[in-house]
Amino acid sequence: METTVTQLQMIPLVYYIIFCTALFTIGVVGVLVKRNALAIFMSVELMLNSANLLLAAFSAYRNDPSGQVFVFFIMVVAAAEIAIGLALLVVVYRSSRTIDINILNRLKW
Amino acid sequence: MFQVYLFLFLSCVALFSAMMVLLSKKPIHSVLYLTLTFFALAGHYILLNAQFLAVVHVIVYAGAIMVLFLFTVMLLNLNKEGQFPKTKLVKIIAAIAGGLLFVVLIGSLKSFDLATVSNPAVSQIGLVKNLGKTLFSQYLLPFELSSILFLSAMVGAVMLGKKDKE
Structure with missing residues (x-):
C-alpha cells in the first residue's frame, strides 16, 4: 500500500493555492469593476467557489473529512443566499427600474 | 503525470471562463461562461476524489443557481449592450488592485505549512x-x-x- 501511494503522481498543493487565489482575485476585480448588481453576484459566486475548492483540496490532502462537510454547508448557504439575493434584486428593479449600483446609492447619505 | 496535465487543463478552462464572465458585454454570456467555470470546478473536485462534492456542485450550481441567474437576466431584460458604461481609469485601478491582492495572498499562503498527509488519488474520504x-x-x-x-x-x-x- 505504501509503495502505491508514493508511486502515484501527486499534484502539489501549491498549485491549488495559486489557482484558487487567481480565481478569487478575478472575483474581487469583478466586484470592484462591475456596475451591474447581477454581475457583482456572479463575481461573489466565483469567490465562494474558489474558497470552496481550496477547502476541499486541503481536506483531501490532510485526510480530514470535516473540510468537505464544511464545503457542503457553504454550498447550502450559497444556494439560499442566491435565492434571496436575486429576489431582492427583482424587487429593487421593480421599484427603481434599474440595478445599476451607481444609481442605487441612496444609502450613502 | 496525466493528473497534472488534467489539472492544468481544467485550471486554464476555469480561469479563462472566469475572465470571460467579467469581459463579456452581454449578461447572458456572462452567465453561460459562469456555468463553464462551474463545470471545470466540478472536474477539479473529481480530480480530488471528492465525488460527493462534485455531484452536489453540479446539481446546486450548474443546475439550480444557473437557472435562477438566467431567469433573472431574462426577467430584468438586461440583455442589451451598453447599459453599464465604465471608464478606463476604473478598469486600470481595479486590475492593479487585483494584481496586488493576488501577490499578497500568494505570498501569505505560501508561508503556510503545506505538509501533506495523504494522496487524494487514494484517499477515500470524499x-x-x-x-x-x-x-x-x-x-x-x-x-x-x-x-x-x-x-x-x-x-x-x-x-x-x-x-x-x-
Whole structure:
C-alpha cells in the first residue's frame, strides 16, 4: 500500500493555492469593476467557489473529512443566499427600474 | 503525470471562463461562461476524489443557481449592450488592485505549512459513504439546521417575489 501511494503522481498543493487565489482575485476585480448588481453576484459566486475548492483540496490532502462537510454547508448557504439575493434584486428593479449600483446609492447619505 | 496535465487543463478552462464572465458585454454570456467555470470546478473536485462534492456542485450550481441567474437576466431584460458604461481609469485601478491582492495572498499562503498527509488519488474520504458517516454523526445538528435555513430562504424569496396588491 505504501509503495502505491508514493508511486502515484501527486499534484502539489501549491498549485491549488495559486489557482484558487487567481480565481478569487478575478472575483474581487469583478466586484470592484462591475456596475451591474447581477454581475457583482456572479463575481461573489466565483469567490465562494474558489474558497470552496481550496477547502476541499486541503481536506483531501490532510485526510480530514470535516473540510468537505464544511464545503457542503457553504454550498447550502450559497444556494439560499442566491435565492434571496436575486429576489431582492427583482424587487429593487421593480421599484427603481434599474440595478445599476451607481444609481442605487441612496444609502450613502 | 496525466493528473497534472488534467489539472492544468481544467485550471486554464476555469480561469479563462472566469475572465470571460467579467469581459463579456452581454449578461447572458456572462452567465453561460459562469456555468463553464462551474463545470471545470466540478472536474477539479473529481480530480480530488471528492465525488460527493462534485455531484452536489453540479446539481446546486450548474443546475439550480444557473437557472435562477438566467431567469433573472431574462426577467430584468438586461440583455442589451451598453447599459453599464465604465471608464478606463476604473478598469486600470481595479486590475492593479487585483494584481496586488493576488501577490499578497500568494505570498501569505505560501508561508503556510503545506505538509501533506495523504494522496487524494487514494484517499477515500470524499466518497458518499464516508462523508455521509461524518455528516450524520458529527455534523447532524448543523445539517438539520440547514433545512430550516432553506425553509426560511424559500419563504423569504416567495414573499419578496410576490406582487404588491395595490
